[in-house]
Amino acid sequence: MGQKRDSGLVPQPPSLCSQDDREVNAMADTRIPPTEVGAAAARIELVGLTKRFITPKGDPFTAISDVTLTVEPGQFCAIVGPTGCGKSTTLAQVSGLEQPSAGTVRVGGQLVQGVTRGVSYMFQADSLFPWKTVLQNVMTGPVLTGTPKRQATPLALDWLRRVGLSGFEDRYPHQLSGGMRKRVAMAAALINEPRILLMDEPFGALDVQTKAIMQTELLQLWEQLRPSVLFITHDLDEAVALSDRVVIMTSSPGTVKDVFDIDLPRPRGDVQDIRHEPHFQELQGRIWSSLKDEVDRAYRQTAAAA
Numbered sequence: 001m002g003q004k005r006d007s008g009l010v011p012q013p014p015s016l017c018s019q020d021d022r023e024v025n026a027m028a029d030t031r032i033p034p035t036e037v038g039a040a041a042a043r044i045e046l047v048g049l050t051k052r053f054i055t056p057k058g059d060p061f062t063a064i065s066d067v068t069l070t071v072e073p074g075q076f077c078a079i080v081g082p083t084g085c086g087k088s089t090t091l092a093q094v095s096g097l098e099q100p101s102a103g104t105v106r107v108g109g110q111l112v113q114g115v116t117r118g119v120s121y122m123f124q125a126d127s128l129f130p131w132k133t134v135l136q137n138v139m140t141g142p143v144l145t146g147t148p149k150r151q152a153t154p155l156a157l158d159w160l161r162r163v164g165l166s167g168f169e170d171r172y173p174h175q176l177s178g179g180m181r182k183r184v185a186m187a188a189a190l191i192n193e194p195r196i197l198l199m200d201e202p203f204g205a206l207d208v209q210t211k212a213i214m215q216t217e218l219l220q221l222w223e224q225l226r227p228s229v230l231f232i233t234h235d236l237d238e239a240v241a242l243s244d245r246v247v248i249m250t251s252s253p254g255t256v257k258d259v260f261d262i263d264l265p266r267p268r269g270d271v272q273d274i275r276h277e278p279h280f281q282e283l284q285g286r287i288w289s290s291l292k293d294e295v296d297r298a299y300r301q302t303a304a305a306a
């Protein structure tokens, strides 16, 4: 993906986090009462969204074309599609970090024309501040939005406890494992109690076991706060296990090909367990049938361009 989104530039500060493979149940007694479902969440509406770039050679290039999609308040929506189809580009338009070439993005009914308030964005690349400690990283959002440090500190400590990282407050990101950094990032994103959470392949680089733990943790935290989520992944199991809705994008230029409603009951519990349910496998199979043609087409496009 383009370097622009790897820069650490965030609409609301990124979060850092986490401890190696601490058990998920470390958070069990730290839950806050669920907020009224969707009370703070915002609807995301994309209509005819198109983004064109100028390539380094000066040619116009359409990354996404006529993307129309609604995420209801409090809904967890996954986007899957072949590499290069425009998933990260779509998220960047929702965040307001980029402006669409055509079409509109509305968040909570308001047209997005600059950095969108109430949005936390976990980038595809690690986006912790390397010069800040774990605690300082998690505090960044509240401090930037005017919360005095004496209030932000206990808040950040509480979020570190929720993600199982108590005791790691004084570490720097390079002193953490990849899974721990993702936990810090989740804490830093969720401490802002966002209306919208944008997650771009947040667990893509993790090993299978850590990924499963992180997915279960994310679901627990999301069920407490219930922001609207746009979650990009290449992992269909992950998309089905976490989401209310899975959107398939076509190969480049990306547009919406199919939308699948995931009617698995919530709370979903441990994502490792639901993967074995017959309905899960049936949904996964239907989604793969839709996606595989696009993956093949993207591969042929890349081969032809080479």
Ligand SMILES: Nc1ncnc2c1ncn2[C@@H]1O[C@H](COP(=O)(O)OP(=O)(O)OP(=O)(O)O)[C@@H](O)[C@H]1O
Pocket (backbone or CB within 6 Å): 001, 002, 004, 053, 054, 055, 061, 063, 081, 082, 083, 084, 085, 086, 087, 088, 089, 090, 124, 252
């Ligand atoms: N700033 C830019 N200038 C020119 N082209 C860009 C820019 N940003 C993205 N692109 C192009 O837009 C297309 C979509 O990129 P994007 O990063 O959105 O893909 P993606 O679906 O997120 O891919 P991946 O799954 O590999 O992360 C790619 O061909 C990419 O090269």
Ligand SMILES: [Mg+2]
Pocket (backbone or CB within 6 Å): 001, 087, 088, 089, 124, 200
């Ligand atoms: Mg991407």
